[in-house]
Amino acid sequence: QVQLVESGGGLVQAGGSLRLSCAASGNIFSTNDMGWYRQAPGKQRELVARFISGGTTNYADSVKGRFTISTDNAKNTVYLQMNSLKPEDTAVYYCYALVGLYVYWGQGTQVTVSS
Secondary structure (H helix, E strand, O other): OEEEEEEOOEEEEOOOOEEEEEEEEEOHHHEEEEEEEEEOOOOOOEEEEEEEOOOEEEEOOOOOOOEEEEEEHHHOEEEEEEOOOOHHHOEEEEEEEEEOOEEEEOOOEEEEEEO
């Protein structure tokens, strides 16, 4: 069992920055794939960034060069640093962790970017 709790969302002007945090607890040591998805109103949930054990990271093309995913293993926390935010980044951001064949999700945190 894995529990994920996100924080750090909010309202920011275009061009600003936010850092999202995802604190993980439980059997987190079994995961080899963690990251962030987002879902905007009326749109499908999309992968934003992921961190795979071994150090590989993947980013959506729309956020490359602006977002950075990182981890703090001592705190069992995954971060998403978001810079140069755009109105189209507005969405609910969800942290996930893949453990075996099961995907755990956080409750989501709202990010709103005003123009």
